[in-house]
Amino acid sequence: MTDSKNIHVALAGNPNSGKTSLFNVLVGSNQKVGNFTGVTVEKYEGFKNYREHSIRFTDLPGTYSLSAYSPEERIARNFILTEKPDLVIHVVDGTNLERNLYLTTQIMDLDIPFVIALNMYDEVEEKQIHMDINYLERLLGAHVVPTSATRKTGITDLLDHIIETHTGEIKFRRHKLQYSQNINDLISGLEDILSRARDLNTDLPYRWLSIKLLENDKEAYKLLKDHPVWISLNQFLTQHLEPFKHLTRNDPETQLTEERYAFIRGALQETVRYPGKRKRDLTDNLDAILINRFTGLPIFALIMYMIFTATFRLGEYPMIWIETFFSWISTVLSNFLPDTLFRSVLVDGIIAGVGGVLVFLPNILILFLGISLLEGTGYMARAAFVVDKIMQRVGLHGKSFIPMLTGFGCSVPAFMATRTLKNEADRITTLLIIPFMSCGAKLPVYTLLIGAFFTTQQAGKVLFGLYVFGILIALASAALFKKTLFRGESEPFVMELPPYRWPSLQSLLLQMWHKARLYIRKAGTVILAASILIWIAGNFPKDENVTQKMDALKTQIREQDLSPYETSRALEKIKAEEEALQFEQSYAAQLGKALEPAIKPLGFDWRIGVALVSGIAAKEVVVSTMGTIYSIGNNMYEESVSLRQRLRNDPAYSPAMGLALMVFVLLYVPCIAATVIFHREAGAFKWTLLYFFYTIGVAWIMAFIVYRFMNFLL
Amino acid sequence: MQDREQLEGTLDQARCGTLLEVLSVNAEGEIRRRLLDMGLVKGSRVRVVRKAPLGDPVEIEIHGFFLTLRLKEAKTVKVRLLDAGPGPGRGFHHGRGRGRGGGRGGRHWFHRFSPLFRDYL
Incomplete structure (x- = not known):
């Protein structure tokens, strides 16, 4: 080469x-x-x-x-x-x-x-x-x-x-843009000083640097400020700026911009001829409908609804296929492999982990097809235009709306969608508040708890209230971050509304392909590793005594003269009992127990703590963990009571605690997959730490307030 | 015959449909840079196209493309009225809110009662 x-x-x-x-x-x-x-x-x-x-x-x-x-x-x-x-x-x-x-x-x-x-x-x-x-x-x-x-x-x-x-067949002409005499004098004066300066450690063109100095360019200043040449530069500027301003009644920055536009106007007058007056085109006509005062908001709502439904409703089918496929693999492997630790690692750890990564893919692909379409056609800028007033109130950009809305489905694609925000402060703020938009995986938790502690009449109101509460916390947090961390850092809302165009199929498909690849390569591996770690935390260490005791019970049952159906039922019950007992002293459960003092003020006991810890793997796991824990200590022949019933009958629990738990689940840190994506999108460790402690902190405080307030009322 | 005061104003007060000439941009820092970069320089012609459904931001046409900016930013742009566009009114809203502006004496009864239509259709 x-x-x-x-x-x-x-x-x-x-x-x-x-x-x-x-x-x-x-x-x-x-x-x-x-x-x-x-x-x-x-x-x-x-x-x-x-x-x-x-x-x-x-x-x-x-x-x-x-x-x-x-x-x-x-x-x-x-x-x-x-x-x-x-x-x-x-x-x-x-x-x-x-x-x-x-x-x-x-x-x-x-x-x-x-x-x-x-x-x-x-x-x-x-x-x-x-x-x-x-x-x-x-x-x-x-x-x-x-x-x-x-x-x-x-x-x-x-x-x-x-x-x-x-x-070298074509020569580049190195044509300089000629400014007016006044500006040119300033530029060449500065250029002169720069070219005479010794050991100026830069290979940037001097003329360009001079122009940037006149434009008050931060980076140009930063580069030159600490160099000895700055003394002469500063002297020159103080000497010449006042006369310049007096003469032109303008500052150099504005003057330069005006002259650039004057040059363009001149050049276009010489070279371009337009055919008469501009006619109304597709963009004018579409905008008259899509963003006018009356239809603008309803059409916006409709388009958002369509994207949301497509992402999560349409995405459900391929998700089910993926889940079915992986559970099929698990079943096949479980049937072929002996019941060893290796099988457990492979089936419950690795395969479940890979499935857990891939299951988000349909959502991501459909959402990004939608976003690419919105960006490619030019509607995205209009969407921001239409809702900006609302977002402005909490200091956010109109474009934050789509990631926030997506958060109701799943935080993973929502975090990824913040890429449309160009401003760092806006993007980080949006990332930090997305967890409060109640995601789809939290719904099973609400269903269980509302069913256990509230009447059918109350159910709808409680559920609706939770979603609204999440939105309110999100908006309040946005305002808080914008007033403290990112004070005055908002991107000015000066945005082009580009002409409507139809994006090419090639670029749409490429966009989707890039997103999918990025997700699987960069995030997928980490998510996989994290899910395996969580699986280990939930399954180890094993208590040998329990294993032996249960094995003894199993042989005992096998020796009894029972029908095959009764045997398998009894064995299943023992297996569930064993799992629950093993789980009870696993690392995850130990952590949950260790947390009990911290969550006691919220009315939670160690069992809830364990469920919340395991909820970091995925929110719906809260339900299955509670199912496992509450099955402990059941007589194996006792009629199985539903988890809901069991919660309701437990004297330690009350509606106040149920509501506090729902609020906690609503607000606390999202699942591990989302956290990994958050870290990738936020780009700095400090944001991930803030995200972790802020969500948990808010969850704790709000759950505490709800618990105490409800106890006071009831 | 309009006096000077009514010919000049800031961009946020301009009614939809009016044609304006930019006089100066009085913002600072990044906002100033953005506005200048997008061509809001002395002498540029601006047409106010529409306001967003909730009244803010505003959409303008400048240098042959459409630009949107918040009223807060538009307030920093000083403009001169070139053409008040079709319908009554004198190009600028006065006082707070979207009001009726200079619609008094109305040329058509319909506009006297529906300042909104003048602004948004």
Whole structure:
């Protein structure tokens, strides 16, 4: 592999410029997804062999600008400046040059070789917009290649450009954007100081650094502030800024932006002709229905309902198939293998664990198909527009709505859905409050407890109250986090409503594929390991005495002269008894018992503690664990009493305690699978710790209040 | 004949359908950067398209694309009225809330009683 045959190309462009579609067309399915170092922004890389060269493409996050405010912008510009790709393909939406070329002016400042892919050229022609591409190339100092990702036109032309720029057949003109005299004086003054400075430990272009200093760019300041050159820079700035402001009645930052837009306006006047007045198009007509004052909210509610139902109702069928498949494997293996520890590890540990990982896959796939559709068509931005007022109240972004709603089904896909939020503070806050949206697995717990402690008339109200209570806690928590941890860090709600477009099937499928792969590879393994650990905690250590005693009982029964049916029933009962007794002194149960002093004030005893601990494996396990524990000490011939009945009859329990328990289950830390995903999405250990202690803390306090209050009332 | 005071205002007060010219952006920090980046610079033309169903945020058309921003942010954008658009009123709401603005004297009885329709249809 000679170096000259390898070309590294980065794709930069506005969101919704068709950059990702173009990337998909360029590399096909030969791509992989990872993260940019240190941040949870997805990095797509693809490979293509063309004309004996191997081209590596990196799809940079879509940005409107290259300032230092959002992580996407920092990534895009740092990538271009430090990784130094051989060529940047700047993808531009041909139907909206005015705004897209703004990023072009910033790329021009970087002084790097770039080629413009004038994308959506099919739409440009359809709208009969005439462009003088040669002239545009001269003005921008870069080659302009008309492309269309949807029609797959101009792709070979673009690839040829990549090769020919690399081999030197095409020369990049290094065209500088010329600013007005006033600004230029400032820029060259700063540039001069920088070029004279010794051991300035940076290879960033000086002109670009000077411009960034004038734009009050945080990162440029940070870079230069501690260097001796800062003294001269600062002196120059204090000396020249006041006269500049006086003369132009403007600050350099605004002046620069205005001049960029003035340049664009001038360039477009020279090169582009629009056919008369803009006509109403599909976007105008759809928006008139989809987001108008009267139908906007109902349509939003309908679309959310459809996504939720599809994800969890439609997803139920493949989930059942997966469960059936794995239980079938378990049965088959149990029948073939002898009853040993190995069988137990394989069947109850590993296979159950793998099944537990895969069972979330249908939800994830369907939800992300829905989200990709919403994002691809352009409705996602409208959804945020419609509900923003509500989310604004608690300091969240309109886009937080979908992850929160998904939380009612399952926290795992909900956590993953927070990726649509670009702002770190908004994303972490949303992640932290999703656990309070009562997930589907908690329903069996409510059903059991409501059935045990409340009348049929009360049941509906209690259940509804729990869900509302969860929402209230979530909203209050969001407001709390936004006022304390993330004070003033909200992303400004300044958002484009992109034209409606139909996303390509290829990009939809690729999105789903990436999500599924990421989930299984990155999270699946950890979830699997964690479920096996939990299984060990629930099954070990074994008490030899119990085993022996039960084995004795079994042989005793086998020797009795009973019918085969009676024998198997008796054996089953003994086995259940044995499991319960073994569980009672397992690590999980020991932990539950150790917790008793901590949960006593909530009216819970050690048995509840054990159930809650095992609920960390999965919430529905709370019910089955309670079933196991409460079966202890039953006479094996006694008529089996339902768990509900048993809870009701237990003198230690009351409706107050039942309600407190439901509140606790509603609020405390979600299952291990969700926790693993949370950690992956939040990206830092401190957030996972906060998540763990905050959920448990809130659960404890709220359960305490409910328990005491109910006792006071009753 | 409108006096100067009624020709100038902030973007959050502008009625739907009005055509405006941006005079200045008075926000700070990231919000300022965002607004500038999206093209809200002196001399840009803005058309107020609609408000969200709950009255906030507002959607505008600028440089040939649609942009939405919260009233809180729109308040920092100083604008001048170029064209009040179809219907009565003078382009800006006055005082708090979505009120009837300058609809007094109404040109059509329907609009006198239904300021909402003027704003949202």
